[in-house]
Amino acid sequence: MNAISLNNNERIVFSSIPVLSYDQFMEQNLVLLENDSCHCISYFGFHFDGKIRLVCCIADDTQNSILVSSAVTLKDECLPSFTAHQQAFHAFEREISENMGIGYTDHPWLKPVRYPANRADRKLVIGNYPFYSIDSDELHEVGVGPVHAGVIEPGHFRFICNGEQILHLEIQLGYQHRGIESLFLEKKNLLQKVILAESIAGDTVAGHTTAFVNLWESLCNYKAGKDLQSDRTIALEIERIAVHTGDLAALSNDIAYQPGSAVFGRLRTPLINHFQLWCGNRLAKGLIRPAGTHFPYTGQLADQFLRMLESWEPDFNEMWNVFHKLPGVMGRLEKTGILSNEQVRQIGAVGITARSCNLGRDIRSSHPHDYYSQINHQSVMKRHGDVYSRAQIRREEIRQSLGYLRQLVNDLPVREPYKLLQLQPEPGSFAISLVESWRGEICHCAVTDKNGELMIYKVKDPSFHNWMALALAVRNNEISDFPVCNKSFNLSYCGHDL
């Protein structure tokens, strides 16, 4: 094994990452992925010393470590693909090809990822994308999007149907692309970078901002105190409960179950209003900052939170207990949108999607950060891989997170005085920050140059892995079940498109 092993949020010298020949690099990472406890958290290319450097990061869940290796290649090179052997690499290699202009000899489907502004081939435009089609008199196509029926983000879904049944779904994204990764390099002011992190996905502000500040602090050799770690963990867990509750409302809505939609929907309000009490913003924008905070979590907030839960929890339980016993609800959720354990393993799915198929991907237990190392988190797992499993995981994670939150707010650490420090990253460094957001694993990683400026900033939202899960889950389902399948994953468009 010729890779460097590091921990979540550990800074290393970039030049200490082994540089292998491409063949060795490929073989090594493919062998690693044969082990069930390993999955690829990030694989990217960037311009380095006039050539292209490929960096592959594999997380080992049982060793709590991350194995990083690299290789050098050139633009217009045509390489054998990892994907031909391990599908989990498919999106990473498509991205490398799209951004760097590298070709692959045997990639099964090198379709564009997001048509970024800095793509290697400017001639390709999103409006002309040639969708996969099947020439048959018995099949028809249904195109949905990019503008959808609800108040949601844009993306295009192209179904090939046999009557009412979905034979194949192709998803094309990129409409939301704002150039976040390049802007991280261009915006020199730290506050601007934090705001970019807050804008990666506005439904996962705590998740992506925690990933950013933890990474930034690691690059600067700064260790956040217990108080900041506690704040960040509280924010992540409130965000998890709030979104999970909202998702149960949305699932109810998609099966036309009005009481669930109204009650779960309104139960989300006091949770996000707690963010407003805390930091003045319902989605926690402005809350998380590197090496300090404007909004320490106080005993008074803890009291307000615990008091709110006194009525919130009985209301939630009452609604859930009716919801999951109704035949009309269960008929729509059970055995709909099924994924198998083998499928999620193959595509490298993470988060709720993986856990609903008994695949235990959860950074809170495998690579704990902030307060999670003290929580001894046990992932909520289900086996059936259907919409109902994903709903159940939400319900049980809400219960579990409420337990963590009670523990955290009842035992707030002593606060240290902070003056938001302007830290400077160490030159020539590399670090990875993993966070288990409500949706799943977020991975940010960065390399700094000889002046300590960012050379590359990579963001991976869990959706990057999981959109493929949706495409597979709807096969052989009725097209009318697509909305509820989609909602059960609740993936991010902007987090994917960046």
Place this chain on the structure above:
Amino acid sequence: MFDHLKIIIHQGKQYIPDVTTAVVPGIFRGRPVISSEISDWKALAEICPTGAITSAPVSIDLGRCLFCGECAFLFPDRIRFTTDYKLACNVREDLIILSGEDKPVELRPEFIRKEISGLYGRSLKLRQVSAGGDNSCELELNACGNVNFDMGRFGIEFVASPRHADGIVITGPVTENMAGPLQICYDAVPEPRLIILAGTDAISGGIFDGAPALNRSFLSKYQIDLYVPGNPVHPLTFINGVLELIKKRKKND
């Protein structure tokens, strides 16, 4: 059946009775009040992530402001964000809050298109187009229709098709990849059609202003009927803004 009745009884009334006078809980960064005694505006301009602060006289442009509050942390006794959530207006310049001023942001009736109150005063159907929005404004626009804010009681609703809509609500800084679909969606709305910009990203591009992945040319082609600032927009900001847009001119005609 009985279980549902129990839930209905336990839930009680959840709606906000009067959305025009409701008080937002806790701290909220709404309309800022800036003291005219600021001397060190350079430090302010430097700290602001989007260049929303300019000098002579010192002012904050709510169309660029991300409500991060950093300026108020720098000069806590000179800049104060009030909980006034009524931030919407129909003239872009009115989003610029000057130092020494403490007056509400309002729509100017003379610039509201004549046909609006007659046609849409009691029923306004809107099509939402997210064009690079980060899903925060989208979540808040959805929240406008939930049982708490219940925007539907005023006849204001989001609809599934542009063909059924009276106007579009744009969120996000308008990406190049969404420029085409946005135009197609707008063209599909029957005339007369409104354009509402929801959120700082839509109004100015926000933190993304000037990024090569954007294409904001659509916005310079048409009259904008309503600007609703926020990061994201608060449901009360949106509902009050739209209510003024469809009601105000009538009052004054």
